Amino acid sequence: xxxxxxxxxxxxxxxxxxxxxxxxxxxxxxxxxxxxxxxxxxxxxxxxxxxxxxxxxxxxxxxxxxxxxxxxxxxxxxxxxxxxxxxxxxxxxxxxxxxxxxxxxxxxxxxxxxxxxxxxxxxxxxxxxxxxxxxxxxxxxxxxxxxxxxxxxxxxxxxxxxxxxxxxxxxxxxxxxxxxxxxxxxxxxxxxxxxxxxxxxxxxxxxxxxxxxxxxxxxxxxxxxxxxxxxxxxxxxxxxxxxxxxxxxxxxxxxxxxxxxxxxxxxxxxxxxxxxxxxxxxxxxxxxxxxxxxxxxxxxxxxxxxxxxxxxxxxxxxxxxxxxxxxxxxxxxxxxxxxxxxxxxxxxxxxxxxxxxxxxxxxxxxxxxxxxxxxxxxxxxxxxxxxxxxxxxxxxxxxxxxxxxxxxxxxxxxxxxxxxxxxxxxxxxxxxxxxxxxxxxxxxxxxxx
Amino acid sequence: xxxxxxxxxxxxxxxxxxxxxxxxxxxxxxxxxxxxxxxxxxxxxxxxxxxxxxxxxxxxxxxxxxxxxxxxxxxxxxxxxxxxxxxxxxxxxxxxxxxxxxxxxxxxxxxxxxxxxxxxxxxxxxxxxxxxxxxxxxxxxxxxxxxxxxxxxxxxxxxxxxxxxxxxxxxxxxxxxxxxxxxxxxxxxxxxxxxxxxxxxxxxxxxxxxxxxxxxxxxxxxxxxxxxxxxxxxxxxxxxxxxxxxxxxxxxxxxxxxxxxxxxxxxxxxxxxxxxxxxxxxxxxxxxxxxxxxxxxxxxxxxxxxxxxxxxxxxxxxxxxxxxxxxxxxxxxxxxxxxxxxxxxxxxxxxxxxxxxxxxxxxxxxxxxxxxxxxxxxxxxxxxxxxxxxxxxxxxxxxxxxxxxxxxxxxxxxxxxxxxxxxxxxxxxxxxxxxxxxxxxxxxxxxxx
Numbered sequence: 010x011x012x013x014x015x016x017x018x019x020x021x022x023x024x025x026x027x028x029x030x031x032x033x034x035x036x037x038x039x040x041x042x043x044x045x046x047x048x049x050x051x052x053x054x055x056x057x058x059x060x061x062x063x064x065x066x067x068x069x070x071x072x073x074x075x076x077x078x079x080x081x082x083x084x085x086x087x088x089x090x091x092x093x094x095x096x097x098x099x100x101x102x103x104x105x106x107x108x109x110x111x112x113x114x115x116x117x118x119x120x121x122x123x124x125x126x127x128x129x130x131x132x133x134x135x136x137x138x139x140x141x142x143x144x145x146x147x148x149x150x151x152x153x154x155x156x157x158x159x160x161x162x163x164x165x166x167x168x169x170x171x172x173x174x175x176x177x178x179x180x181x182x183x184x185x186x187x188x189x190x191x192x193x194x195x196x197x198x199x200x201x202x203x204x205x206x207x208x209x210x211x212x213x214x215x216x217x218x219x220x221x222x223x224x225x226x227x228x229x230x231x232x233x234x235x236x237x238x239x240x241x242x243x244x245x246x247x248x249x250x251x252x253x254x255x256x257x258x259x260x261x262x263x264x265x266x267x268x269x270x271x272x273x274x275x276x277x278x279x280x281x282x283x284x285x286x287x288x289x290x291x292x293x294x295x296x297x298x299x300x301x302x303x304x305x306x307x308x309x310x311x312x313x314x315x316x317x318x319x320x321x322x323x324x325x326x327x328x329x330x331x332x333x334x335x336x337x338x339x340x341x342x343x344x345x346x347x348x349x350x351x352x353x354x355x356x357x358x359x360x361x362x363x364x365x366x367x368x369x370x371x372x373x374x375x376x377x378x379x380x381x382x383x384x385x386x387x388x389x390x391x392x393x394x395x396x397x398x399x400x401x402x403x404x405x406x407x408x409x410x411x412x413x414x415x416x417x418x419x420x421x422x423x424x425x426x427x428x429x430x431x432x433x434x435x436x437x438x439x440x441x442x443x444x445x446x447x448x449x450x451x452x453x454x455x456x457x458x
Numbered sequence: 459x460x461x462x463x464x465x466x467x468x469x470x471x472x473x474x475x476x477x478x479x480x481x482x483x484x485x486x487x488x489x490x491x492x493x494x495x496x497x498x499x500x501x502x503x504x505x506x507x508x509x510x511x512x513x514x515x516x517x518x519x520x521x522x523x524x525x526x527x528x529x530x531x532x533x534x535x536x537x538x539x540x541x542x543x544x545x546x547x548x549x550x551x552x553x554x555x556x557x558x559x560x561x562x563x564x565x566x567x568x569x570x571x572x573x574x575x576x577x578x579x580x581x582x583x584x585x586x587x588x589x590x591x592x593x594x595x596x597x598x599x600x601x602x603x604x605x606x607x608x609x610x611x612x613x614x615x616x617x618x619x620x621x622x623x624x625x626x627x628x629x630x631x632x633x634x635x636x637x638x639x640x641x642x643x644x645x646x647x648x649x650x651x652x653x654x655x656x657x658x659x660x661x662x663x664x665x666x667x668x669x670x671x672x673x674x675x676x677x678x679x680x681x682x683x684x685x686x687x688x689x690x691x692x693x694x695x696x697x698x699x700x701x702x703x704x705x706x707x708x709x710x711x712x713x714x715x716x717x718x719x720x721x722x723x724x725x726x727x728x729x730x731x732x733x734x735x736x737x738x739x740x741x742x743x744x745x746x747x748x749x750x751x752x753x754x755x756x757x758x759x760x761x762x763x764x765x766x767x768x769x770x771x772x773x774x775x776x777x778x779x780x781x782x783x784x785x786x787x788x789x790x791x792x793x794x795x796x797x798x799x800x801x802x803x804x805x806x807x808x809x810x811x812x813x814x815x816x817x818x819x820x821x822x823x824x825x826x827x828x829x830x831x832x833x834x835x836x837x838x839x840x841x842x843x844x845x846x847x848x849x850x851x852x853x854x855x856x857x858x859x860x861x862x863x864x865x866x867x868x869x870x871x872x873x874x875x876x877x878x879x880x881x882x883x884x885x886x887x888x889x890x891x892x893x894x895x896x897x898x899x900x901x902x903x904x905x906x907x
């Protein structure tokens with residue numbers, strides 16, 4: 010293998026050893042050895058790599074922290090890696106505008122810390138915060154539990170600096186929250202999974218730090234009751250409602266049993282974890298307590314536990330997070346992140362179970378996730394074959410859902426995209442891809458195949 | 459003139475009399491008589507019009523309520539009008555998902571009322587609510603005072619049904635708040651001013667109804683004090699802060715004098731109107747009062763008036779809105795809606811005045827607008843010639859601002875777009891336009907010229 014850009018003098022400066030971690034993301038299916046790994050430091054160096062690779066016809070896969078779960082960063086044979094790991098402009102805060110300017114290669118955790126040090130709040134979080142990078146989080150429009158209150162990464166982005174496949178640079182970094190001067194190309198790049206351009210810097214919106222939080226866990230007699238529960242929580246709590254997570258039993262019971270933990274609310278059909286976070290802790294607490302009281306009085310919830318301290322709040326969240334850990338420990342699983350119209354969630358759980366009983370009777374399905382966003386983590390035991398996935402995705406799409414809420418299409422869901430996107434829409438996506446990347450240089454085969 | 463699609467049988471069904479109101483939007487510069495006016499009822503009829511016009515090479519201008527201020531809906535010679543006025547699917551609310559499905563031709567006011575009747579809140583408002591239509595508001599990414607708290611129309615859209623120039627239909631109407639299944643074409647269409655597709659329906663996000671509001675007006679000794687004021691308001695009030703409007707004196711003084719109203723806080727350099735709206739009126743009021751007390755104690759504000767009733771709240775808002783009315787009454791004006799990095803606003807006001815003193819000494823400039831969004835309405839007396847506009851826009855762009863925050867580029871600002879968008883970015887916009895509308899059928903000459 011030869012370095013396609015070694016003649017340009019760039020290689021010596023930008024090339025990194027092609028160590029094994031560059032081969033795949035956390036989907037973990039194993040990628041090829043890349044032709045080369047380039048790690049530019051800024052937009053100008055990124056543009057130079059793209060121009061040189063374009064001249065040589067060298068295809069590239071763009072990598073951030075490689076914490077994705079859809080194979081989007083996995084190396085295909087013959088590809089070079091473009092890693093943003095050195096694109097680490099230190100976070101700059103503007104306290105008056107409440108904005109954060111940050112390099113694509115900075116981790117979410119470092120960006121969160123920079124905001125916190127300035128007394129502000131970057132309203133995005135997820136488990137991979139220590140290794141997931143800002144550029145990748147934006148390119149995949151990452152979500153997480155805070156998305157209910159603050160939106161996904163799309164809503165945190167005020168503007169991007171990005172290099173298009175032909176080496177052109179777009180740059181909207183002055184932190185304008187309103188700007189109707191032409192098409193918003195930043196918005197097009199968000200969620201395009203590196204197929205339309207390489208994000209090198211971002212200007213993000215910051216929020217005030219909430220003053221304390223309170224967490225409650227509610228037990229439901231029937232999964233259907235999750236719908237009026239959510240509706241009431243929204244109406245009563247408004248912007249205080251910071252998270253609303255669903256766990257369908259017997260998942261929490263199994264997770265508690267496996268770890269020797271006491272289940273705080275045994276015997277229910279489902280549990281809903283609620284977090285409130287606002288600016289007036291006392292008044293906010295009273296409002297949560299009143300709301301829980303009304304839900305219990307009307308038997309929408311059958312029982313509830315309310316945290317009395319930050320430690321108890323963490324314990325309740327630990328139960329929710331323990332469900333994820335438990336599922337990764339029980340052996341091979343197939344984890345789907347489905348998006349559903351919220352009213353369809355109980356029906357989906359019932360019909361999904363019936364479907365699996367028919368086509369994969371040895372498979373168990375576990376459902377949990379972000380109720381308030383309609384984002385269901387649907388975890389099947391075992392490595393599931395393509396026809397089972399296709400049937401579950403078809404059920405999802407038939408209810409108006411989407412086959413991925415947060416994780417994206419990557420390489421691994423390309424074959425299923427037509428289930429939830431009609432041919433007209435995919436044709437329009439292809440037209441945009443061809444317009445910006447006529448040589449299919451960047452992340453070929455991802456999203457559109 | 460002949461109807462280019464009369465042979466297809468569509469014309470009889472869809473054609474409307476080409477009465478004079480179809481010629482222009484509220485920019486009011488006077489448009490041409492259209493070749494024909496088509497008013498399809500849904501996406502299928504819209505697609506039929508687009509296909510027929512494409513076959514004939516007939517260019518179209520898309521119209522909603524024609525309340526735009528940038529000439530985007532103005533008819534150019536030889537164009538037909540595609541009006542969404544009959545695309546009026548009645549609003550459908552899903553109370554559990556908190557979504558509103560609505561036709562593009564429904565007015566904002568009717569959509570707001572439908573949400574309110576269901577106990578929910580469509581978090582978008584502006585003066586033209588009675589005639590501005592949902593489709594046009596989305597196509598132009600309209601803003602207004604609520605944008606500070608809830609974002610512009612972009613943030614209200616969960617998904618769109620739209621017809622692309624080739625007659626293909628895209629449709630994301632199931633109200634998913636998370637969906638990373640391919641490029642988000644809805645986001646690309648928002649703010650593209652009808653140049654990339656015709657929006658026929660939208661699924662919008664609804665919010666809980668806030669329980670009451672409170673309004674305060676603060677006097678500032680120096681315009682610079684607006685910056686620490688905003689920073690403190692954000693930090694103390696968080697999501698309670700629903701609006702934060704700036705009026706630079708002597709505008710309010712002049713407006714009050716012209717209408718014989720008492721100025722509540724004379725002798726200041728600028729005024730800031732604050733609205734809070736939350737879920738706990740008593741606690742929220744206490745928090746606003748505490749915050750105002752601190753601002754006065756620290757002399758960030760020199761004086762303040764706090765509404766004691768809904769009527770007083772309306773009176774304070776009336777002062778703000780009176781500034782707009784006053785400016786339209788004083789004779790010919792040139793009204794710019796600039797977007798600036800918030801920290802640059804005081805400097806812009808000072809340097810703008812200095813610039814005008816040099817190049818247009820008879821011109822007065824008035825500044826007011828949405829402080830929290832960096833959105834400055836900058837109103838110049840008189841019909842200003844191109845060089846003056848260019849100089850003001852160049853000053854804006856030089857500070858990292860954009861030449862239009864809310865109103866869009868339309869026809870009237872096309873020549874100025876390169877001041878705030880570099881050639882690389884405009885080239886990328888052109889590539890996308892060419893990919894989706896190779897014959898330049900839809901809204902030719904708008905945005906990109």
